[in-house]
Amino acid sequence: MSQALLTGLARTSRPQVAVRRFLALDAVVTGGNGLAYVAASGPLGELLGIGSRLLFGLGLFLTAFAAGVAWLASRRRPPALGVRLVVDANVLWAVLSVVALVAWLEPGTAGLVWVPMQATTVAGFAALQWTALRAASATP
Numbered sequence: 360m361s362q363a364l365l366t367g368l369a370r371t372s373r374p375q376v377a378v379r380r381f382l383a384l385d386a387v388v389t390g391g392n393g394l395a396y397v398a399a400s401g402p403l404g405e406l407l408g409i410g411s412r413l414l415f416g417l418g419l420f421l422t423a424f425a426a427g428v429a430w431l432a433s434r435r436r437p438p439a440l441g442v443r444l445v446v447d448a449n450v451l452w453a454v455l456s457v458v459a460l461v462a463w464l465e466p467g468t469a470g471l472v473w474v475p476m477q478a479t480t481v482a483g484f485a486a487l488q489w490t491a492l493r494a495a496s497a498t499p
Contacts, residue, residue, distance in 0.1 A: 374494035375436055381491050382432035382445065385484045386425045392477070393421025407474075408467030424448065442492045449485035453478040 396403060396418025404411035428445055431437040456478035460466070466474060 377491040381487045386429035390425030393418045407470035446485045446489045449481045453482040
């Protein structure tokens with residue numbers, strides 16, 4: 360994700376808009392990832408060295424999660440509790456991805472690159488959303 364894109368998304372005089380934009384970006388990326396896991400779990404499983412059943416199940420979860428995040432992003436003022444839950448879920452996903460990589464996954468080379476990369480991306484979404492939520496909460 361380019362710095363220019365993130366700067367553009369955050370640029371607003373209304374912090375609530377930044378919250379919505381970062382939620383929407385998360386929904387698009389997560390939804391796309393989830394749909395790819397569902398639609399191509401076999402080939403992606405072979406490429407990554409991760410079981411296709413696991414990828415399919417994760418894809419269903421990610422698609423549902425993305426729909427919930429998209430719904431929050433569509434609210435004029437997303438509820439702080441909902442945004443905090445998304446942030447917490449993103450942090451948990453990032454941590455569990457690394458734990459799974461170390462503890463029980465045995466991915467191929469592509470998987471060794473992909474899992475930490477997606478964990479870092481998800482952690483980045485959490486940081487952006489948390490920062491935007493704090494700014495929105497500080498604004499009357």
